[in-house]
Amino acid sequence: MSDAVSRGxxxxxxxxAGAAGAVSPTTAAAAGGPTLPLKMRWYGGGVYELATPEDKxxxxxxxWIWSNTGFKxxxxxxxxxxxxxxxxxxxxxxxxxxxxxxxxTLDHAHHxxxxxxxxxxxxxxGVDVKSVGQSDLMRSALVPKFKAxxxxxxxxxxxxxxxxxxxxxxxxxxxxxVLVPAVHxxxxxxxxxxxxxxxxxxxxxxxGDTDVYxxxxxxxxxxxxxxxxxxxxxxxxxMGPDDAAFACKLAGVAHAVPVHYAHNxxxxxxxxxxxxxxxxxxxxxxxxxxxxxPGETTTLSVATKTR
Numbered sequence: 331m332s333d334a335v336s337r338g339x340x341x342x343x344x345x346x347a348g349a350a351g352a353v354s355p356t357t358a359a360a361a362g363g364p365t366l367p368l369k370m371r372w373y374g375g376g377v378y379e380l381a382t383p384e385d386k387x388x389x390x391x392x393x394w395i396w397s398n399t400g401f402k403x404x405x406x407x408x409x410x411x412x413x414x415x416x417x418x419x420x421x422x423x424x425x426x427x428x429x430x431x432x433x434x435t436l437d438h439a440h441h442x443x444x445x446x447x448x449x450x451x452x453x454x455x456g457v458d459v460k461s462v463g464q465s466d467l468m469r470s471a472l473v474p475k476f477k478a479x480x481x482x483x484x485x486x487x488x489x490x491x492x493x494x495x496x497x498x499x500x501x502x503x504x505x506x507x508v509l510v511p512a513v514h515x516x517x518x519x520x521x522x523x524x525x526x527x528x529x530x531x532x533x534x535x536x537x538g539d540t541d542v543y544x545x546x547x548x549x550x551x552x553x554x555x556x557x558x559x560x561x562x563x564x565x566x567x568x569m570g571p572d573d574a575a576f577a578c579k580l581a582g583v584a585h586a587v588p589v590h591y592a593h594n595x596x597x598x599x600x601x602x603x604x605x606x607x608x609x610x611x612x613x614x615x616x617x618x619x620x621x622x623x624p625g626e627t628t629t630l631s632v633a634t635k636t637r
Contacts, residue, residue, distance in 0.1 A: 361556065361584040361633035368532045368557070368630050372622040373412065375401015375440050375593040376539060376561055383531035383629065384548060385425040387505050389529055390432045391559070393445040400624045403592040403599050409625050415444065417450035427457065429503040431488075434463035435512065435538030436522040440593065446479045449486065461487050462500060462507050466491035466520040479636035505529050510549050513538035514516050519561070526553040532632045535581050537561055538592060542573040542580070550582035556634045559584040561590035562606045563597030571602060578617055584633040585618045587608060 334354055369381040371394050376483045380389045401408050411421035422430060430452065434442055452459040461468070468487045476483040484491035488500045501507075506528040511521065524538040526549065535555035549555065558578045564570025568590055569577065578586045591602035598605065603621035610619050622628055 362636035363632040363634035370625045374398040374624040376590040386428045400593040415447045423455040432461040465493040465495045512538040542577045546580035562588035563591030565597040571605040581616040
């Protein structure tokens with residue numbers, strides 16, 4: 331993104347802040363731009379959709395929908411439009427988007443198990459669907475699966491099939507994606523990632539599955555996200571509510587949503603949302619928290635930064 335702080339500038343600022351007593355990233359990144367609406371629908375686990383209010387731009391972060399177990403802990407029935415690939419494609423096409431971009435943060439089953447089931451019906455429905463992920467995953471590890479599904483990855487994956495690598499960026503029909511690190515594992519051995527996604531004027535830090543790590547502050551200073559959607563479920567695999575709240579402080583966001591909980595017995599269940607909200611109140615009290623329920627579409631009012 332063109333207004334980013336350079337890495338060299340970041341280290342100089344960090345050194346100066348350390349010498350002077352360290353300015354809080356949350357204080358330094360106070361919002362000063364307009365408050366903008368952004369639609370979000372959580373599908374359970376770490377999977378969710380972002381959309382502009384009129385549905386012209388839609389981004390799906392990872393792919394675990396009709397088989398997603400995230401509804402059970404909440405006692406919710408899965409909506410009919412999430413019941414199959416065909417149903418989801420009909421639902422998406424009925425919204426008449428200008429584009430639908432399908433992102434992948436990693437290749438674990440609860441993030442991409444329906445990826446190759448969903449792409450064909452979206453293409454057949456006439457949706458302008460594209461995809462983006464880490465370059466080695468998209469142009470190498472997944473190529474045999476694209477071929478097995480009779481899909482041309484050079485046409486579906488942004489950058490002519492190349493995806494993007496860490497620090498890389500791509501813009502498609504007004505939506506910009508920057509690839510940032512995540513501290514996690516993958517089946518294919520390629521890096522796990524997060525994204526900073528600019529959609530409808532809002533910059534979203536999509537953390538992916540990760541632990542908290544210091545360079546989240548660099549993402550905050552360089553990419554200036556407004557909203558963080560962060561893995562918060564604790565357990566065996568990712569950071570929990572306290573560390574997720576600290577990640578939001580490092581990233582300097584004005585708004586945050588916890589995800590990646592209540593979808594299996596090894597993670598925190600429905601109380602995770604309240605635990606995250608309490609943790610934010612302790613470490614980043616100027617950050618607004620929205621706690622969602624799977625399947626429900628919420629329009630967030632996100633305070634954006636002056637850029």
